Amino acid sequence: MLDINLIRQNPEEIVAMLHNRQLGSEEPKLRKLLDLDKERKELVARSDDQKALRNKVSKEVADIKKSGAGSAEELIVQMKTVAEEISVMDTRLSTLEEEMENILLGLPNKLHDSVPIGRSAEENVIFKEGVSFEHRLDFPVKNHLELGKSLRILDFERGAKISGAGFPVYIGKGARLERALINFMLDCHTERHGYTEVFPPFFVNRESLRGTGQWPKFADQVYHMQEDDLYAIPTAEVPVTNLHRGEMLDAKSLPISYAAYSACFRREAGSYGKDTRGFLRVHQFNKVEMVKFTRPEESYAALEEIRESAEAILVALKIPYRVLLLCSGDISANATKCYDIEVWSPAEQKYLEASSCSNFEDYQARRSNIRFKPDGKSKPEFVHTLNGSGLATSRLMVSLMEHYQTAEGSIKVPEVLRPYTGFDEITQAAE
RNA sequence: GGAGAGGUGGCCGAGCGGCUGAAGGCAACGGUUUGCUAAACCGUCAUAGUCUGUCAAGGGCUAUCGAGGGUUCGAAUCCCUCCCUCUCCGCCA
Numbered sequence: 001m002l003d004i005n006l007i008r009q010n011p012e013e014i015v016a017m018l019h020n021r022q023l024g025s026e027e028p029k030l031r032k033l034l035d036l037d038k039e040r041k042e043l044v045a046r047s048d049d050q051k052a053l054r055n056k057v058s059k060e061v062a063d064i065k066k067s068g069a070g071s072a073e074e075l076i077v078q079m080k081t082v083a084e085e086i087s088v089m090d091t092r093l094s095t096l097e098e099e100m101e102n103i104l105l106g107l108p109n110k111l112h113d114s115v116p117i118g119r120s121a122e123e124n125v126i127f128k129e130g131v132s133f134e135h136r137l138d139f140p141v142k143n144h145l146e147l148g149k150s151l152r153i154l155d156f157e158r159g160a161k162i163s164g165a166g167f168p169v170y171i172g173k174g175a176r177l178e179r180a181l182i183n184f185m186l187d188c189h190t191e192r193h194g195y196t197e198v199f200p201p202f203f204v205n206r207e208s209l210r211g212t213g214q215w216p217k218f219a220d221q222v223y224h225m226q227e228d229d230l231y232a233i234p235t236a237e238v239p240v241t242n243l244h245r246g247e248m249l250d251a252k253s254l255p256i257s258y259a260a261y262s263a264c265f266r267r268e269a270g271s272y273g274k275d276t277r278g279f280l281r282v283h284q285f286n287k288v289e290m291v292k293f294t295r296p297e298e299s300y301a302a303l304e305e306i307r308e309s310a311e312a313i314l315v316a317l318k319i320p321y322r323v324l325l326l327c328s329g330d331i332s333a334n335a336t337k338c339y340d341i342e343v344w345s346p347a348e349q350k351y352l353e354a355s356s357c358s359n360f361e362d363y364q365a366r367r368s369n370i371r372f373k374p375d376g377k378s379k380p381e382f383v384h385t386l387n388g389s390g391l392a393t394s395r396l397m398v399s400l401m402e403h404y405q406t407a408e409g410s411i412k413v414p415e416v417l418r419p420y421t422g423f424d425e426i427t428q429a430a431e
Numbered sequence: 432g433g434a435g436a437g438g439u440g441g442c443c444g445a446g447c448g449g450c451u452g453a454a455g456g457c458a459a460c461g462g463u464u465u466g467c468u469a470a471a472c473c474g475u476c477a478u479a480g481u482c483u484g485u486c487a488a489g490g491g492c493u494a495u496c497g498a499g500g501g502u503u504c505g506a507a508u509c510c511c512u513c514c515c516u517c518u519c520c521g522c523c524a
Contacts, residue, residue, distance in 0.1 A: 048480085054504075057505090059505085066450095
């Protein structure tokens with residue numbers, strides 16, 4: 001959520017931002033917000049005046065009653081009218097404020113100066129060119145679906161039977177490999193990158209979704225359990241960032257860094273027909289997420305740290321990747337700056353998104369009221385929140401399986417994962 | 432699911448119709464004292480909106496005691512609904 005003061009002071013800057021994000025159509029909402037704000041201000045002034053009067057007279061009534069000198073009847077009758085006026089104004093006021101809040105919650109975040117201006121994904125900037133590692137693939141490569149099936153480690157058909165399309169099943173060494181990846185990534189972030197591990201709930205309430213910005217904008221992408229009014233998390237970012245919702249953090253505790261494994265659930269409504277095969281688009285996947293809470297002046301350095309920690313996983317696994325700096329037209333509404341890390345798929349012959357590292361500045365902190373006192377005496381400030389996937393396993397698994405396949409149709413286990421899997425290779429005989 | 436207790440500032444905790452934005456304590460911050468540390472003592476210490484003021488210091492007004500309604504001239508305090516926490520019982524794991 002943007003600071004209303006910022007919008008008041010410099011509405012044209014916000015309008016420019018909307019256009020840069022290819023959201024020019026939102027402009028009327030912004031204008032509406034400013035109108036409502038003006039009306040609210042006038043109304044508040046009038047209401048406050050009447051309240052001041054009421055408070056003053058109420059004290060007089062108290063004095064009269066206490067001293068027993070004379071009757072307060074006339075004053076009381078007068079104040080009944082005043083109270084009614086106040087109630088009418090306050091009713092209107094709460095409608096106004098609700099409308100404003102709704103608009104405000106729907107407005108995207110500012111953009112950082114370093115974000116390239118562009119219309120769509122085609123104009124994203126390559127921040128780091130393909131980082132490659134040697135893999136001998138001098139034979140017709142199989143894709144992850146073929147490998148998964150022939151080695152009997154992935155079963156999309158049965159997943160579809162028991163749940164629906166997009167709910168993959170890992171079997172045998174496939175399941176073990178998946179678990180190895182998750183454990184390796186968590187260990188890496190906690191032991192080498194200084195993160196504290198969190199194992200969060202997978203269902204959250206609506207306040208949590210609102211806190212991180214998935215509500216109301218992406219409400220249709222989230223699974224909802226109607227009975228209990230709970231939502232399946234689309235990413236661990238939601239529960240982990242909301243860990244400190246409504247809290248005043250100790251300045252000495254910053255920066256706070258959490259790494260969390262979670263399953264992630266996404267409806268992916270409206271995205272059928274594109275990249276839908278196998279792991280390329282799923283409703284449930286596994287991810288290790290990094291979340292940071294920092295002082296405002298430290299957040300951009302922290303973003304680079306998160307990106308580097310995510311890259312470190314790929315380097316350790318020797319999986320070819322590149323890093324994109326998302327342009328203004330492609331970056332998500334909540335972020336001020338975002339890097340995408342994409343892994344190469346030899347079978348698909350293209351890059352697949354495996355991580356997104358974003359700075360939200362105070363956008364989420366303002367929504368979820370996460371503050372700190374910069375030093376003992378000064379006013380509370382909002383922290384900056386950031387997060388990055390480190391990483392999502394599904395696309396990573398695609399790239400891993402494809403790169404580590406052999407001419408015989410087996411899959412070698414990357415060196416660093418072997419202590420976690422307990423085996424070096426997945427062969428036909430696996431079961 | 433049933434019965435009870437409770438939700439107050441950064442934290443703990445008093446208050447239970449007007450003098451309470453809220454006692455007291457802790458923490459924090461500034462200072463005095465001190466060989467250093469500690470202790471002691473003094474002082475300062477909520478947030479937001481709005482008006483005023485030299486876009487200053489400061490001051491005025493308003494709101495906020497889990498959330499939302501209600502009663503009342505006036506609510507942290509009384510009533511209703513909801514949410515949450517704790518204890519006991521039951522049920523399931």
